[in-house]
Amino acid sequence: MRPRITLAVATRVLRQLARDPRTLVMLILLPVAILALLHWMFVDLPGFGFTSLAPALLALIPFIVMFLVTSVTTLRERTSGTLERLLAMPMGRGDFLLGYALAFGAVAVIQSLLAVWVSVMWLGLDVAASVVWLAVVAIADAILGTALGLFVSAFARTEFQAVQFMPVLVIPQILLCGLFVGRAQLPDVLRQVSDVLPLSFAVDAMKAVAEHAHAPGLGGDLAVVIGYIAAALLLGALTLRRRSE
Amino acid sequence: MAVVTARGLKVTRGGREVLHGLDFEVAAGEVLGLLGPSGCGKSTLLRSIVGVQAGVSGRVEVLGEPAGARGLRGRIGYVTQAASVYDDLTVIENLRFFASVLGADRTEVDRCLERIDLVDERDHVVRRLSGGQRSRVSLAVALLGQPELLVLDEPTVGLDPVLRRQLWELFHELAGERGLGLIVSSHVMDEARRCDRLLLMREGRLLAVGTPDEITARTGTTDVEDAFLALVEGQEGVA
Numbered sequence: 226m227r228p229r230i231t232l233a234v235a236t237r238v239l240r241q242l243a244r245d246p247r248t249l250v251m252l253i254l255l256p257v258a259i260l261a262l263l264h265w266m267f268v269d270l271p272g273f274g275f276t277s278l279a280p281a282l283l284a285l286i287p288f289i290v291m292f293l294v295t296s297v298t299t300l301r302e303r304t305s306g307t308l309e310r311l312l313a314m315p316m317g318r319g320d321f322l323l324g325y326a327l328a329f330g331a332v333a334v335i336q337s338l339l340a341v342w343v344s345v346m347w348l349g350l351d352v353a354a355s356v357v358w359l360a361v362v363a364i365a366d367a368i369l370g371t372a373l374g375l376f377v378s379a380f381a382r383t384e385f386q387a388v389q390f391m392p393v394l395v396i397p398q399i400l401l402c403g404l405f406v407g408r409a410q411l412p413d414v415l416r417q418v419s420d421v422l423p424l425s426f427a428v429d430a431m432k433a434v435a436e437h438a439h440a441p442g443l444g445g446d447l448a449v450v451i452g453y454i455a456a457a458l459l460l461g462a463l464t465l466r467r468r469s470e
Numbered sequence: 471m472a473v474v475t476a477r478g479l480k481v482t483r484g485g486r487e488v489l490h491g492l493d494f495e496v497a498a499g500e501v502l503g504l505l506g507p508s509g510c511g512k513s514t515l516l517r518s519i520v521g522v523q524a525g526v527s528g529r530v531e532v533l534g535e536p537a538g539a540r541g542l543r544g545r546i547g548y549v550t551q552a553a554s555v556y557d558d559l560t561v562i563e564n565l566r567f568f569a570s571v572l573g574a575d576r577t578e579v580d581r582c583l584e585r586i587d588l589v590d591e592r593d594h595v596v597r598r599l600s601g602g603q604r605s606r607v608s609l610a611v612a613l614l615g616q617p618e619l620l621v622l623d624e625p626t627v628g629l630d631p632v633l634r635r636q637l638w639e640l641f642h643e644l645a646g647e648r649g650l651g652l653i654v655s656s657h658v659m660d661e662a663r664r665c666d667r668l669l670l671m672r673e674g675r676l677l678a679v680g681t682p683d684e685i686t687a688r689t690g691t692t693d694v695e696d697a698f699l700a701l702v703e704g705q706e707g708v709a
Contacts (some may be wrong), residue, residue, distance in 0.1 A: 229573070230570070233570040233571055234571075237556070237559070237563075237567045237706065240559065240563060241556065241558050241559060244558045244559070244595075245558065283641065304552075305552060305553075305554060305555075305556070305557070306550040306551070306552035306554035307554050307556060309522055309550055309554065310548060310550060310554040310568075310611070312522060313520050313521065313522055313543060313546065313548050314543050314544055314568070314571050314572055315571065315572065315573070316543075316545040316571055320644065331699070335705055353666065438569045459608055466524070467521070467522060467538070468521070468522055468523060468524040468526075468538065469522065469523075469524055470483050470484070470523075470524050
């Protein structure tokens with residue numbers, strides 16, 4: 226891998242995004258809009274509906290949005306022939322995927338910061354630990370979505386295949402992450418499955434920040450999320466084949 | 471000196487053999503035309519040389535190394551059938567990106583733009599260019615980094631005849647001045663006369679290898695299209 230090439234890919238992807246303002250605005254504003262919608266739903270109800278759900282959704286929504294966009298993104302390069310050209314050049318497979326990860330990671334940072342800022346300043350979200358940690362966890366979760374999306378896009382051969390990974394990889398994680406049924410209350414087998422899914426760690430980290438001043442277990446959860454990010458990118462790079470049929 | 475040597479090149483795709491043991495060379499300083507109808511395996515052959523085709527067996531040596539070797543990346547300029555450039559970037563942004571992947575410097579970007587006559591379009595977004603201009607952008611990218619071999623898959627398809635002639639002149643200039651080897655595919659038999667040597671291909675086999683004159687003389691015909699027909703009939707007559 227060469228930093229020069231990785232950075233060239235990252236700048237090029239960002240430049241392409243800048244040429245597509247509709248996608249960029251969607252990426253950055255969608256999580257904020259969904260959180261505002263959630264807040265509105267609970268406006269006339271007593272209790273803490275929004276405050277109890279918002280931390281988990283701050284983990285989920287940027288994750289889902291980034292997954293969706295990145296899971297089809299490198300496939301455009303397959304269709305246009307540019308991937309084949311790049312792989313015939315001194316382009317490392319890791320350079321290619323990491324370049325994409327850096328570019329979309331930058332978008333994920335902006336998106337998550339905005340979502341956290343709006344939730345705390347405007348929607349009255351109150352967390353026990355520091356807001357800084359809320360932002361850190363939100364960013365890590367959005368980058369996790371980016372990395373898993375890139376893995377899928379390296380693995381899939383067509384956009385049609387890529388979109389099918391959303392229900393396969395993402396929906397079970399949403400169901401088992403503790404949002405609907407507390408993870409401790411799940412049947413044994415499902416609990417064990419949920420214990421290894423990356424999104425469970427992401428949501429756990431969010432809950433720790435929301436509910437406890439010292440955010441217990443936050444370091445471990447974050448480390449696992451980062452581990453999954455690295456593993457997804459590495460596996461993605463390995464499944465990218467220079468030779469194709 | 472041969473820049474490409476293929477011996478018994480076979481390609482299997484999905485359990486079916488699509489190239490059936492081809493032998494040929496590309497010499498330095500020559501423009502070798504790969505002619506045949508669409509679907510005969512031209513792109514598969516070119517992809518095998520570039521090293522991006524799966525299921526290749528036999529020996530394919532490129533610039534002294536086995537095809538697809540790591541050391542070859544960056545020494546081959548490759549134009550695929552699709553334009554293989556970024557539609558949403560400008561001409562200059564495309565060239566600068568590929569140049570930084572290859573480690574070529576900025577002066578080379580300008581040199582390639584001039585060479586392909588794209589200076590006026592440098593700040594245009596590729597999506598707004600005509601088909602012919604797009605394939606020229608793709609060719610400009612292939613010239614970056616001083617390649618020793620150019621592999622061009624139907625670079626002249628759909629172009630206006632004036633532009634087509636200019637491109638063939640450019641191919642010969644490149645072959646002449648730097649001793650570059652060029653292999654250029656086309657399904658238009660009229661382009662045969664513009665090549666130094668030809669590979670005539672049909673259904674994954676080579677019908678003939680030689681200069682246009684040799685091939686027409688051997689078949690007692692006056693143009694390559696008739697020679698192609700004569701060779702096919704001869705083959706079927708024997709079989």
